[in-house]
Amino acid sequence: MTTPVHIEVRDVNKSFGTTPVLREVSVDVASGSLTALLGPSGGGKSTLLRVIAGLEHPDTGTVRISGVDATRLAPQRRNVGFVFQHYAAFKHMTVFRNVAFGLEIRKRPKNEIRERVMELLELVHLERMADRYPSQLSGGQRQRMALARALAVEPEVLLLDEPFGALDAQVRKELRTWLRRLHDEVHVTTVFVTHDQEEAIEVADTVVVLADGAVEQVGSPADVYDNPANPFVMRFLGPVTEIGGNLVRPHDIEITAEPRPGSSQATVARVVRLGFEVRVELLIDDREAWVQVTRGVAEQLALNPGDTVNVRPAHRASRSLPPH
Amino acid sequence: MTAETATRTAPPPRAGARRRARLSGGTALGLGSAVLYLSLIVLIPLALVVWRSTDEGLGYFWRAVTTPDAWAALTLTIGASAIVALINLVLGTVIAWVLVRDRFPGKGIVDTLIDLPFALPTIVAGLVLLALYGPESPLGVNLAYSRAGVGLALLFVTLPFVVRTVQPVLIELDKDMEQAAASLGASPFQTFRRIVLPNLVPAMLSGTALAFTRAISEFGSIVLISGNLPFKTQVAAVNIFSQIEGDNTTGAAAISTVLLIVALVALVSLDLLQRWGSRRG
Numbered sequence: 340m341t342t343p344v345h346i347e348v349r350d351v352n353k354s355f356g357t358t359p360v361l362r363e364v365s366v367d368v369a370s371g372s373l374t375a376l377l378g379p380s381g382g383g384k385s386t387l388l389r390v391i392a393g394l395e396h397p398d399t400g401t402v403r404i405s406g407v408d409a410t411r412l413a414p415q416r417r418n419v420g421f422v423f424q425h426y427a428a429f430k431h432m433t434v435f436r437n438v439a440f441g442l443e444i445r446k447r448p449k450n451e452i453r454e455r456v457m458e459l460l461e462l463v464h465l466e467r468m469a470d471r472y473p474s475q476l477s478g479g480q481r482q483r484m485a486l487a488r489a490l491a492v493e494p495e496v497l498l499l500d501e502p503f504g505a506l507d508a509q510v511r512k513e514l515r516t517w518l519r520r521l522h523d524e525v526h527v528t529t530v531f532v533t534h535d536q537e538e539a540i541e542v543a544d545t546v547v548v549l550a551d552g553a554v555e556q557v558g559s560p561a562d563v564y565d566n567p568a569n570p571f572v573m574r575f576l577g578p579v580t581e582i583g584g585n586l587v588r589p590h591d592i593e594i595t596a597e598p599r600p601g602s603s604q605a606t607v608a609r610v611v612r613l614g615f616e617v618r619v620e621l622l623i624d625d626r627e628a629w630v631q632v633t634r635g636v637a638e639q640l641a642l643n644p645g646d647t648v649n650v651r652p653a654h655r656a657s658r659s660l661p662p663h
Numbered sequence: 664m665t666a667e668t669a670t671r672t673a674p675p676p677r678a679g680a681r682r683r684a685r686l687s688g689g690t691a692l693g694l695g696s697a698v699l700y701l702s703l704i705v706l707i708p709l710a711l712v713v714w715r716s717t718d719e720g721l722g723y724f725w726r727a728v729t730t731p732d733a734w735a736a737l738t739l740t741i742g743a744s745a746i747v748a749l750i751n752l753v754l755g756t757v758i759a760w761v762l763v764r765d766r767f768p769g770k771g772i773v774d775t776l777i778d779l780p781f782a783l784p785t786i787v788a789g790l791v792l793l794a795l796y797g798p799e800s801p802l803g804v805n806l807a808y809s810r811a812g813v814g815l816a817l818l819f820v821t822l823p824f825v826v827r828t829v830q831p832v833l834i835e836l837d838k839d840m841e842q843a844a845a846s847l848g849a850s851p852f853q854t855f856r857r858i859v860l861p862n863l864v865p866a867m868l869s870g871t872a873l874a875f876t877r878a879i880s881e882f883g884s885i886v887l888i889s890g891n892l893p894f895k896t897q898v899a900a901v902n903i904f905s906q907i908e909g910d911n912t913t914g915a916a917a918i919s920t921v922l923l924i925v926a927l928v929a930l931v932s933l934d935l936l937q938r939w940g941s942r943r944g
Contacts, residue, residue, distance in 0.1 A: 415845055417846075427842070
């Protein structure tokens, strides 16, 4: 079964002045999916999102939404909801009027607006804040308001630009889980930008990794984590260390007292206990590496600084790559 | 009055604690200096003028204000100032918009020029205007000794107010708001009217109030170009000056008091308008 493509970005190039920001970017977003655009800052992910929204125009290339060429369409006519990192709350309007804005523009009847806004405020748990002004809300509440405002006009596509970037860690985690659940309820095709790989893996069902304005890899969270297309993706998506000239995830390394086929000898430099996991820092031929093991394994091996051990990538190891 | 101000500046008392809020040494010193300074520079001199104006009783006050030449000067001043303030409300906002949102060569110079009417001695402004729009105008436009000349001088000296109050607000205005409005389907005009304008109105109003109050007190820039013809182009400030020259200090104080009241009413009503506006959202 193939899900229909909802957003189709083809060969998009975009430069600011002489600096290229997007280079030959092509991405398909499946209908009803929750897709993350993941990458380091300056990688072009926000620009790509803004190109999809019509807030930026590509120099070359096309954007199709629901099969219609939207490349030259004004943002007003794309039927796209956009959520900004810094909320972009209409600060002179109450929460109610913020959410009602798109409907008022569309000249919907008053009672219909009231009904729809209250329904949305309930969805984002702000029904009691309807008469407050944005300045009276916390960051998390403002962002939920912005989300309700974007959803009010029943957009075909919901785009979120680092939606949780300005919030503190605790609120960010809550909102992540909440966004995932909201998406399962509302089913609108959603694309969000993040530089946090944990966020992308936890929330999205498809991850697009962007760096230097180009797509590095597209796949499911498990896919990009376990089968990275290149060393960059591997490094960006999780911890890596180097043994035997290859990049390996530190939790995919077997550590034993006796040498085994394919293993290399290492000296324990330091053992750090971090709750249930133990981080073993090693020196292999004077090069630093580290291994992540469970407490049980560490205790069984009775590791102490100065000990000699043998390490090799585990069989089930996700892909290992040469570092360059 | 001081005690009341003091309670307001102090941090809000904790629930239940009904102890009288006391000022810390620093606050008391700061407040004391501010009140003293304000009294010496503003309140006492103003009070004296008001006091002076009623020296000969309220009847005299009224007669002094309603002598035909004084009344004509007052109505001309207030009317012209209101028109000028409204023109600058619109054009000042447009200039601020252009300076903040548009890019063009020489923008820095234009931005600096806006302050010139502030920096220039007003009599110099009058001289410049007379040279440009006087009887020997190189442009062939003679506004000397006419009410249009009065208006022109007032436009010149009050130009910076609205520009300089609106400009910083416009710079700080979150552009994401406008993009959010656009993605919600608002046309550029709807975005301006419903998102940008409401955020600018407070600054526009206070700039207008300042321009108006400045205009009703203007003397230097008008005195040359207007010719000070009583019943035609003589403004209140010039009328006050001629009263003093005619040794009628009580009459001069009476007209001054009227200007003072008009200025206060303008400032207070715009402040009320703003509060009302911000409550309504």
